[in-house]
Amino acid sequence: MSDVSVSLGANKYGKAENRVVRIYRDTPRHEIVDLNVTSQLRGAALADSYLSGDNALVVATDTQKNTAFAFAKEHGVPSPEEYLLKLAEHFVGGFDWIEGGLWQAEQYEWERILVDGRPHDHSFVRKGQGTRLATVQVVDGATHVTGGVKDLTVLKSTGSEFAGFPRDRYTTLVETHDRIMATSVTGRWRFLPEAVEAGIDYNGLYAEVSAVLLSTFATVHSLALQQTLFAMGAAAIRARPEIAEVRFAMPNKHHFLYDLAPLGIENPGEVFYAADRPYGLIEGTITRDGAAPAPDAWLDLPAFV
Numbered sequence: 001m002s003d004v005s006v007s008l009g010a011n012k013y014g015k016a017e018n019r020v021v022r023i024y025r026d027t028p029r030h031e032i033v034d035l036n037v038t039s040q041l042r043g044a045a046l047a048d049s050y051l052s053g054d055n056a057l058v059v060a061t062d063t064q065k066n067t068a069f070a071f072a073k074e075h076g077v078p079s080p081e082e083y084l085l086k087l088a089e090h091f092v093g094g095f096d097w098i099e100g101g102l103w104q105a106e107q108y109e110w111e112r113i114l115v116d117g118r119p120h121d122h123s124f125v126r127k128g129q130g131t132r133l134a135t136v137q138v139v140d141g142a143t144h145v146t147g148g149v150k151d152l153t154v155l156k157s158t159g160s161e162f163a164g165f166p167r168d169r170y171t172t173l174v175e176t177h178d179r180i181m182a183t184s185v186t187g188r189w190r191f192l193p194e195a196v197e198a199g200i201d202y203n204g205l206y207a208e209v210s211a212v213l214l215s216t217f218a219t220v221h222s223l224a225l226q227q228t229l230f231a232m233g234a235a236a237i238r239a240r241p242e243i244a245e246v247r248f249a250m251p252n253k254h255h256f257l258y259d260l261a262p263l264g265i266e267n268p269g270e271v272f273y274a275a276d277r278p279y280g281l282i283e284g285t286i287t288r289d290g291a292a293p294a295p296d297a298w299l300d301l302p303a304f305v
Helices: 044-051 061-074 080-094 193-198 202-219 225-239
Strands: 013-024 031-042 100-108 110-115 118-126 131-139 142-156 181-191 243-252 255-257 272-274 280-287
Touching: 013 061, 031 061, 031 080, 061 080, 080 100, 080 131, 080 142, 080 202, 142 193, 142 202, 181 193, 181 202, 181 225, 202 225, 225 243, 225 280
Parallel strands: none
Antiparallel strands: 013 031, 031 100, 100 131, 110 118, 131 142, 142 181, 181 243, 243 280, 255 272
């Protein structure tokens, strides 16, 4: 088989999951930004590192790590999106052979510990309501920015149905007009390029979109998780003109009524078994009409490849 021809395909490399914690100590009341940062670079000239082991153009992954920490000090972290944009500008602008890359951040939220009912100046407790996401993608000279959230676990104990689906000899699922609906939302929203150029209050937008997603989930009477997914994305786009499209991946966290009849106990929709697998997996994209597509913005993003 020595005459078989092979070629190098798409590739990128970098340093993954750098735990960058930035403390602002300008005043006695400290602020904290806690990120998990991944930096990966692309470029045709990097092929030699794969094909022959020539590292002459390889910006070491350790250098990428050091830069991520240094930029947290030198430029600060006003928002994860702005911080990642600085990293992208540095690597693409500072190394002629680096044509693009993918920079990702997860942000872990903290809130102040209350002492005698007052927020403490320098003590914090981790919040547990989803993890903020941000990415910057540079491909063919174009920069794409997305925000998002993952592990946003939500449940409604009523206000959800699932009925009217086709049946065949393999269908055993019973129709229901009152069920628990729960999911763990992974959502990403792509910003319009002109909005990125003009400047975006990324922190304010994240707070507003998160609130819109939660209120929509709560208030829409759902006939299917697909319907709720679309309503949540549409509400986010209508709330913020900077958003071009929203993509979701939502596993259906099934809750099944537990059969207590063998124990002689009635169970009128009060005790459930929470099943972790298998689960329905619902995915979808909601786009702003007229917004230009940007498939390169989604290259290699987890859950949206």
